[in-house]
Amino acid sequence: MTAEALATPRLIEADALIAEMGARARVAAKIMAVAPTGAKAAALRAAAAELRAQAPAILAANARDMDAGKTAGLSSAMLDRLRLDEGRLAAIADAVEDVAGLADPVGREIDRATRPNGMELSRVRVPLGVVGIIYESRPNVTADAAALGLMSGNAVILRGGSEAVNSNRAIHAAMAAGLEASGLPADAVQLVPVQDRAAVGALLRAQGLVDIIIPRGGKGLVARVQDEARVPVLAHLDGINHLYIDGAADPAKAVELAVNAKMRRTGVCGATETILIDRAYPAPLAIVDALIAAGCEVRGDKGVAALSAHVETAAAGDWDTEYLDAIVSIALVDGLDGALAHIDAHSSRHTDAIVTEDNETAERFLAEVDSAIVMHNASTQFADGGEFGLGAEIGIATGRLHARGPVALEGLTTYKWLVRGTGQVRP
Amino acid sequence: MTAEALATPRLIEADALIAEMGARARVAAKIMAVAPTGAKAAALRAAAAELRAQAPAILAANARDMDAGKTAGLSSAMLDRLRLDEGRLAAIADAVEDVAGLADPVGREIDRATRPNGMELSRVRVPLGVVGIIYESRPNVTADAAALGLMSGNAVILRGGSEAVNSNRAIHAAMAAGLEASGLPADAVQLVPVQDRAAVGALLRAQGLVDIIIPRGGKGLVARVQDEARVPVLAHLDGINHLYIDGAADPAKAVELAVNAKMRRTGVCGATETILIDRAYPAPLAIVDALIAAGCEVRGDKGVAALSAHVETAAAGDWDTEYLDAIVSIALVDGLDGALAHIDAHSSRHTDAIVTEDNETAERFLAEVDSAIVMHNASTQFADGGEFGLGAEIGIATGRLHARGPVALEGLTTYKWLVRGTGQVRP
Structure with missing residues (x-):
């Protein structure tokens, strides 16, 4: 040797x-x-x-x-x-x-x-x-x-x-x-x-x-x-990924995507860490309840904390935390613009997703979110070279040069x- | 303001x-x-x-x-x-x-x-x-x-x-x-x-x-x-570019390309700084004479210096020098393998070219020279975004990541x- x-x-x-x-x-x-x-x-x-x-x-x-x-x-x-x-x-x-x-x-x-x-x-x-x-x-x-x-x-x-x-x-x-x-x-x-x-x-x-x-x-x-x-x-340092549930989201898809994006495997870099819910979305409590039922701890902003006694109030640091655990932070936002502003301020530019039936809103989200992977009506847990059809991956990159996303x-x-x-x- | x-x-x-x-x-x-x-x-x-x-x-x-x-x-x-x-x-x-x-x-x-x-x-x-x-x-x-x-x-x-x-x-x-x-x-x-x-x-x-x-x-x-x-x-630090004249080069092309690659504009990063001539090439003196006639100072290895009284003997440092001036270093090499070894040791990986009528030799040169731009039967002076049809260029990169050559x-x-x-x- x-x-x-x-x-x-x-x-x-x-x-x-x-x-x-x-x-x-x-x-x-x-x-x-x-x-x-x-x-x-x-x-x-x-x-x-x-x-x-x-x-x-x-x-x-x-x-x-x-x-x-x-x-x-x-x-x-x-x-x-x-x-x-x-x-x-x-x-x-x-x-x-x-x-x-x-x-x-x-x-x-x-x-x-x-x-x-x-x-x-x-x-x-x-x-x-x-x-x-x-x-x-x-x-x-x-x-x-x-x-x-x-x-x-x-x-x-x-x-x-x-x-x-x-x-x-x-x-x-x-x-x-x-x-x-x-x-x-x-x-x-x-x-x-x-x-x-x-x-x-x-x-x-x-x-x-x-x-x-x-x-x-x-x-x-x-x-x-x-x-x-x-x-x-x-490389990527962390995956502070967001799932934004738009006012025009299909409620069944929203619940299923929220639970999967957060809970399928909590320790992977593609796991969602923060869920943003449009104030115009009619059924935020169903999302909170589904996550809690799946065994997830929910930390919410004031609006979310008011929905359920099982929600803890999030601290300022929660919005910048990659839990890699069965914990999620949830905030209410003012529509797409509110979601874009939150993501711009807190995303680690790994993977962010929108749930909506409004294609115009979805296309604006896809265009304006500046992350390596941006998704519409799909779970952030798909952020993976194998799932993208690359056959394997050496890692996921969040830098801007050379290669981005699954490499x-x-x-x-x-x-x-x-x-x-x-x-x-x-x- | x-x-x-x-x-x-x-x-x-x-x-x-x-x-x-x-x-x-x-x-x-x-x-x-x-x-x-x-x-x-x-x-x-x-x-x-x-x-x-x-x-x-x-x-x-x-x-x-x-x-x-x-x-x-x-x-x-x-x-x-x-x-x-x-x-x-x-x-x-x-x-x-x-x-x-x-x-x-x-x-x-x-x-x-x-x-x-x-x-x-x-x-x-x-x-x-x-x-x-x-x-x-x-x-x-x-x-x-x-x-x-x-x-x-x-x-x-x-x-x-x-x-x-x-x-x-x-x-x-x-x-x-x-x-x-x-x-x-x-x-x-x-x-x-x-x-x-x-x-x-x-x-x-x-x-x-x-x-x-x-x-x-x-x-x-x-x-x-x-x-x-x-x-x-x-960026590129420098352009120590080589023109290799193979034994199977067309002599008229070889002279014309050598003079153009070195002398068209001597101050640009795509200018040739070293010419390598295959020992099997029949007319090396014509290349030396054409460069001297064009106003170029020629610094040669022993074999090249022996061809003409107008050739100075190159110092060791000449092979790693970007003259950006009407000066060229010329060495005799043992065919393609000799050229590849010299280029591997001295090229700044900007632009290197071969002159030959043997397509098999040319394709080996194109495959094996690890530079941002590799040319066959063309002047290194073409190393330019405008000449490549890019419309303009912000520069030429010799690093390996993200973008290489004209950017x-x-x-x-x-x-x-x-x-x-x-x-x-x-x-």
């Missing part, structure tokens, strides 16, 4: 370690950038086979992480994220194989034009280059992120959480073996071999070696990465201009 | 000034984002008319800058960049009017899909938001950059060079008058009213207020911006996902 060999005192200095890994990644990235689709897909299928073949070793490594985690007193939620079993590992291998079946974005033509002087221009997709992925306790990210990065022709540098170090090393070994079995460079997927935080800092500063950093994890991790990085970051293979590419001439010179 | 009024001691503190301007720009950006194409075009046409109507005042302001510049001992090249006359000002107004005629990227659909559950997804282009432009002595940038920024639905904050302060204020006043005459917010184009460098620093740190910074100027400016900015930057209206937009449903909830 080359990566293991690097973890010697000689190279333990974080910047030197990342510089060495980055240089090898750049070499591998050049090979990956021109690797045919079939070779990349074969490598992922071989990696999936390795994950299955090496299941006993991976599960044994995970058991060591679980033991250490219990000794260290990790929470049961963290231990659950860390834990692998045969079913979870099989799902990880299946997901890697699924990525091998996705359409390859590399080489795809974005547009083409012939200039009056006969020059042919085309823009074609090319990989970003070297993608750094920084994540926490879930060992499946090692396989998922590597698969998406490799299929889009990039080299990846992975830095997982220290609590999953043995699991990550075992999964990484299977991914690297898949690459080597297919004749692609194992350096295209590298795992940072040391656990000290200085290595993360070095990765975040590795301009020229790393083209983009994608953090996968909680708000603390993402905030640190966004704050320290000198390399561009693709999958295409978001891991950029483009270049190709000019084909017959000797044209510029007058 | 609101901007002028801000230049009081009370608000001279740079961060407070930029925060105030940024807040007003964000409000204006929301209006610009949904402004119809016709309104934006009308504003630019009105601005062009104002530039023409206010020509005497603008030229008088420019005369004051020119006097101050002469007193300050500016070089003749700087004074020429600073100077306006009736013809140059008319060209500036015409350019603003030309931008009004370009296709509006905002609202354009990138792709669309219907999911199995009936949800309709589409990705549509939206403006970036607030664009900061930092530039040097050319006052035309005030009009050009504002026009491109506004037509793409953004608000712009301009920070021009102190030597052009009077010219910039006069041109900015005409642009703002055009916006107001068309009912769009004058705050959509603001000029930083103070000249101290602290304002530039504040602009570069204005995360959340400014979405992107575009530096326009020399390498010193771009390097400072790239180094200090916490806001994303779209015009589309590069000043991002996208959002729209989801149109009929009440779908996620199972």
